Amino acid sequence: MISAYAAKDMGGELQPFEYDPGELGENEVEIDVKYCGICHSDLSMLDNDWGMTSYPLVPGHEVVGTVAKVGKKVTNLTIGQNVGLGWHAGYCNHCACCQSGDHNLCATAAGTIVHHHGGFADKVRAQANSVIAIPEGMDLESAGPLFCGGITVFNPLVQFDIPPTAKVGVIGIGGLGHMAVQFLNAWGCEVTAFTSSEAKIKEAFELGAHHTLNSRDENALEAAAGQFDLIISTVNVKLDWNLYINTLAPKGRLHFVGATLEPLDIGVFGLIGAQRQVSGSPVGSPATIVKMLDFAKRHNIQPVVETFPMAKVNDALKRLRSGEAKYRIVLTN
Template sequence: MINAYAALTPGAKLTAYQYEPAPLGAHEVEIEVRYCGICHSDISIIDDDWGMSSYPVIAGHEVVGTVIQLGTAVNDLKVGQTVGLGWYADYCETCEQCQNGDENICSDLTPTIVGHHGGFADKVRANANSVIPLPDSIDLMSAGPLLCGGLTVFNPLIQFDIKPTDKVAVIGIGGLGHLALQFLKAWGCEVSAFTSQTKLQEALTMGAHYTVDSRDSNVMAALPRKFDLILSTVNVKLDWNLYLSKLKPKGRLHFVGATMAPLDISVFNLTEAQRSISGSDTGSMQTCGKMLEFAQRHQVKPVIEIYPFEQINEAIEKLRTGDVRYRIVLAR
């Protein structure tokens, strides 16, 4: 029996919920959950904001735990091993994307919390192909947010061959943005932060070399076009043409925040300087391994607030209000 916390209807508070899992599949792993981060994506699935939720929803996709059971075909993990589980719980392993090492854009993948029970529970299951061993010396309490938020902001550095000499800006200094600043500074980039007046000093302490009050129209207007990459971590609509105008020729505006509003873009803003717009969510298992190694080497860690699992509703409510610095982790 697995003991969990589930939303029974869209937007509902989580309630205690038990379910009996099917027999463990040959390629599956059962993990005893020790820590689990709470991400805005969990709330989006709980609320069915994206129209893909299946109830009861057991969210939680930033899992850190211990392997307690292995399927008969699992050879690369062992019972007692400390592992992580992120946004995806299975990949098809046969499509072109999986064969090319891009399983995070697999055509037939299984999200950990969509049509699958996630980590707001004492145990969680996943295919071994999506479970990653954690480095021995990593801080387990803060590792969970790296598996989603950390990988999300690290992935573009790999995908677009970002160089230490590049000038990179981050829009929004929250759960994603505060990790992006740390990764980019450790990567060697010149790092700028677009944020509110209240977070300008905080952004500097987290790795930004420069800060820009994005609500000050005069400051924004005077800013030169100097960025190789602008990374948007926010989920609100902004003046994207303004940000595009701050990119160098051949610069890129890349979205990792789940902005639901359509983008109003002037094509001229792209063509006159060969600029690009792109987006991504997480990253491949190989990239995840690189991210964890890099985070360990450079001591990139999320700023976290700890709640016991029993206070999961209070923790979610605090995240809903935006009153978190900067990630919440449930501990047992």
């Protein structure tokens, strides 16, 4: 039996929950959960914001732990190995995306917390090729958020071949944004943090930003016209996107990794005249996660975390909802 914490209905408090996972599949692994990050996506699933939650819901998709069991056909992982598990717990492995290495774009990929029990538990199971070995020497307590938030902001750098000479802006210095600033600085980019919080200006510089810009100051945004090669939006709120598009250089890109639910109100002439682009991306493939972990270790990039015991999961969720967490919360077993 697996002991977990689950919500029985939309927005409900998590309660102790046990389930029988059945026989371990031949291509599966079972992980002893040591740490599990809390992502804003866990809240979105808990509240059924995306209309795809099934209850009881066991959240948790930023898992760090050790391999406890391996299926008979698993050859890439061994018992006792330190591993991580992110948004996906499995892939079809035969579609065009999987065959080309873009497993994260598989239309039938299994979400770790979508019709599947996640990592707010003592154990979790997943398909072996969605479980990633953690490099020796990485701090395990803070590694969990890399498997969702970290890879979400790292993936665009790889997908769009962002050069180290790029001028890049990051909207929102929070759970995602604080990792984006660190990655971009280490990548070699000139980094500007868009933030409306005076308190976060000093923190943005400490994380690696070279400049800050008040995201609520229309005059400041207008003065930055034509400046950025890439802007990464990590927020889930509606902004005046046309102002941000105006700050892009010719052929610049406004890229969304934050799941804003409202439609984008964008004037097309701001795109056409300077051949600008608007795009979005999810988490990365297993291969890109491996690349991200190696890069993070090499450059000593770590999410800034607060920790709560797993038994205090409801307190941790309240802390996340408050917006005061700096910057990610990790549950410990």
